Amino acid sequence: MSARALRLSAGLPARVALGAVALLVALFLVFPVVIVIPLSFSGSEFLSFPPESWSLRWYADFFTTARWLESAWLSIWIAVVAAILATVLGTAAALGLARAKFPGRAVVTAFLLSPLVVPAIIVSIGVYFFYAPLGLVGSPIGIAIAHATLASPFVLVNVTAALAGFDPRLEQAAKNLGASGWSTFRLVTFPIIKPGVMAGAVFAFIASFDEMIVALFITSPGNVTLPIRMWESMRNEISPAIAAVSTLVILLSVSLFFVAARIQARAVARSGGDR
Amino acid sequence: MTDPSRLGAPVRFEGVGKRYGRSWAVRGFDLEIAAGEFVSLLGASGSGKTTSLMMLAGFETPTEGRIAVGGRTVDAMPPAKRDIGMVFQSYALFPHMTAAENVDFPLRMRGRPKAEREAAVAKMLDIVGLAHLADRLPSQLSGGQQQRVALARAIVFEPPVLLMDEPLGALDKHLRATLQAEIKRIQARLGLTVLFVTHDQEEALTMSDRICVMRDGAILQVDAPETIYDRPADTYVAAFFGESNALTAVPEGPGAVRLGPVVAPWPGAGPAAGALEIAIRPERIAIADEDAPVPPAHVAVFATVRETTFVGDRRVYLAALDTGEAVQVNQPLADLSGGHRPGERVRLHWATTAMRGFVDGRAA
Ligand SMILES: Nc1ncnc2c1ncn2[C@@H]1O[C@H](COP(=O)(O)OP(=O)(O)OP(=O)(O)O)[C@@H](O)[C@H]1O
Ligand SMILES: [Mg+2]
Numbered sequence: 149m150s151a152r153a154l155r156l157s158a159g160l161p162a163r164v165a166l167g168a169v170a171l172l173v174a175l176f177l178v179f180p181v182v183i184v185i186p187l188s189f190s191g192s193e194f195l196s197f198p199p200e201s202w203s204l205r206w207y208a209d210f211f212t213t214a215r216w217l218e219s220a221w222l223s224i225w226i227a228v229v230a231a232i233l234a235t236v237l238g239t240a241a242a243l244g245l246a247r248a249k250f251p252g253r254a255v256v257t258a259f260l261l262s263p264l265v266v267p268a269i270i271v272s273i274g275v276y277f278f279y280a281p282l283g284l285v286g287s288p289i290g291i292a293i294a295h296a297t298l299a300s301p302f303v304l305v306n307v308t309a310a311l312a313g314f315d316p317r318l319e320q321a322a323k324n325l326g327a328s329g330w331s332t333f334r335l336v337t338f339p340i341i342k343p344g345v346m347a348g349a350v351f352a353f354i355a356s357f358d359e360m361i362v363a364l365f366i367t368s369p370g371n372v373t374l375p376i377r378m379w380e381s382m383r384n385e386i387s388p389a390i391a392a393v394s395t396l397v398i399l400l401s402v403s404l405f406f407v408a409a410r411i412q413a414r415a416v417a418r419s420g421g422d423r
Numbered sequence: 424m425t426d427p428s429r430l431g432a433p434v435r436f437e438g439v440g441k442r443y444g445r446s447w448a449v450r451g452f453d454l455e456i457a458a459g460e461f462v463s464l465l466g467a468s469g470s471g472k473t474t475s476l477m478m479l480a481g482f483e484t485p486t487e488g489r490i491a492v493g494g495r496t497v498d499a500m501p502p503a504k505r506d507i508g509m510v511f512q513s514y515a516l517f518p519h520m521t522a523a524e525n526v527d528f529p530l531r532m533r534g535r536p537k538a539e540r541e542a543a544v545a546k547m548l549d550i551v552g553l554a555h556l557a558d559r560l561p562s563q564l565s566g567g568q569q570q571r572v573a574l575a576r577a578i579v580f581e582p583p584v585l586l587m588d589e590p591l592g593a594l595d596k597h598l599r600a601t602l603q604a605e606i607k608r609i610q611a612r613l614g615l616t617v618l619f620v621t622h623d624q625e626e627a628l629t630m631s632d633r634i635c636v637m638r639d640g641a642i643l644q645v646d647a648p649e650t651i652y653d654r655p656a657d658t659y660v661a662a663f664f665g666e667s668n669a670l671t672a673v674p675e676g677p678g679a680v681r682l683g684p685v686v687a688p689w690p691g692a693g694p695a696a697g698a699l700e701i702a703i704r705p706e707r708i709a710i711a712d713e714d715a716p717v718p719p720a721h722v723a724v725f726a727t728v729r730e731t732t733f734v735g736d737r738r739v740y741l742a743a744l745d746t747g748e749a750v751q752v753n754q755p756l757a758d759l760s761g762g763h764r765p766g767e768r769v770r771l772h773w774a775t776t777a778m779r780g781f782v783d784g785r786a787a
Contacts, residue, residue, distance in 0.1 A: 320502070
């Protein structure tokens with residue numbers, strides 16, 4: 149609002165200055181991410197900037213090395229399972245919190261969002277001691293469950309936001325027209341809040357896909373996720389391979405964000421953009 | 424859609440009340456609606472009309488009393504099982520479904536065969552004049568078109584009871600009249616019981632079998648339109664429907680009241696003492712030259728014309744009685760000649776049967 153007011157009222161010099169500042173901030177934010185991309189096309193054995201020669205050898209290296217591929221597939225599998233679990237739990241929690249009026253709702257909400265603020269290292273220790281007697285340490289499903297708890301707040305936040313713009317009278321109308329509780333959710337509530345759910349699912353996937361600290365605690369030599377593999381690889385040798393893997397990870401994350409944005413844009417277009 | 428055996432169900436509210444926090448939105452609501460009857464709820468904003476509908480539809484639980492549909496108490500019945508059609512005040516159309524999909528929804532929920540559903544939806548959209556917009560989303564429809572989709576959706580499954588919360592509020596006059604007639608036709612053909620909320624007294628008068636006037640959560644009067652108009656139970660109802668003049672009278676022995684300088688026969692008992700408020704509709708008062716003869720059984724008073732306005736089919740006079748009280752007279756125009764000018768002395772007269780008396784606001 150104030151930026152808009154500034155744009156409308158300020159003269160040309162002020163607008164140029166504002167644009168320059170905005171550009172600098174944007175560059176500062178994306179620079180660390182963007183710098184690895186040219187590095188990944190390096191032709192040499194060592195990381196140096198700018199690269200002396202160009203090649204795709206480090207990409208070839210990634211796609212032909214079993215350890216990299218195994219880790220990548222494992223991370224994708226864990227992230228998918230974690231995202232599904234987090235989406236179901238986070239959506240259910242958001243619906244419950246939006247509907248029910250009970251004392252202590254704020255406390256329950258804060259509790260459910262706590263994985264966002266509790267340091268990962270503390271969660272990791274807790275998860276380790278909780279998993280040990282259950283035999284979940286070292287299993288991919290164990291990592292997925294732990295990631296689901298970390299990722300569910302992203303779903304909760306997104307679905308809660310979607311529900312804020314949802315008219316509860318639509319559910320009354322559906323029930324009045326004869327729909328059961330489940331039909332009402334499936335045919336009315338869910339299609340309308342779907343963009344929020346999908347955005348939450350994408351965030352949950354990325355949160356799990358990137359996560360290393362908790363995974364490090366409960367990993368086993370046979371189940372090394374991609375972030376852990378990258379970490380280990382960096383400790384052993386600093387080769388442009390790491391830049392190639394990083395670029396691929398960035399590519400995946402960015403495409404997922406675009407998918408989420410597309411879903412949201414389509415939903416807005418379909419509802420006429422007035423809600 | 425033409426099965427004549429399916430008729431409306433009777434509805435009965437017994438001492439129903441709804442309390443929010445410490446205030447009652449509806450209190451002591453007693454209303455019996457016969458099968459196939461068209462009853463309008465009329466009242467100012469916040470008088471409890473929507474709350475009453477919501478309790479019948481099952482979205483609000485009465486704090487006290489009970490509600491029965493078709494002779495069966497519905498208090499413990501979930502909304503989806505009540506089979507009551509409802510047009511919400513805000514339409515509540517599903518934004519992700521087309522007009523046709525919205526109308527199809529209740530049929531789909533009832534598991535009707537696809538061919539039957541398609542035919543019913545097409546027919547219903549045709550009735551509300553939206554056949555050409557069947558594939559539009561609600562956001563691509565005007566307010567009035569959305570309202571018609573909501574109406575079609577509430578009627579298409581032929582519910583025995585139909586609730587409508589100001590279903591025609593957003594429509595222009597012409598479309599409003601068309602749909603009023605359409606609603607009446609569908610209601611009559613299917614024999615539906617209808618509970619209809621409106622702000623518009625004329626709409627209530629023309630459409631209803633009976634009108635229920637509400638104020639502050641309570642029922643003031645339930646009666647046929649003619650009775651409501653002609654014999655309002657209190658001054659609030661009298662003022663709500665049409666225009667009315669209020670004159671102060673005092674009892675003058677048995678069977679008579681004094682209105683300023685004149686004594687008028689008064690058929691009712693009248694108050695033992697104190698003032699009586701007399702209400703007379705402006706169209707029941709005749710305006711004549713000062714020396715014109717007065718018909719028998721008429722009360723006549725002298726007055727001075729203050730203002731005159733031509734309103735097409737009638738002339739509206741504002742006149743001052745010699746007591747200082749202002750009186751409005753609506754003179755139907757058989758011909759445009761004549762008319763009285765401001766400042767002119769005139770004689771106003773009306774049949775004694777045109778007077779309604781109120782004591783402390785209640786009909787006497
Ligand atoms: N959920 C609620 N919580 C508290 N008070 C409410 C609630 N719903 C309605 N009320 C109150 O109950 C009273 C009746 O409301 P209701 O909606 O039935 O009025 P209405 O006659 O339908 O009015 P309108 O013509 O404006 O639609 C109002 O005073 C309103 O403020
Ligand atoms: Mg209302």
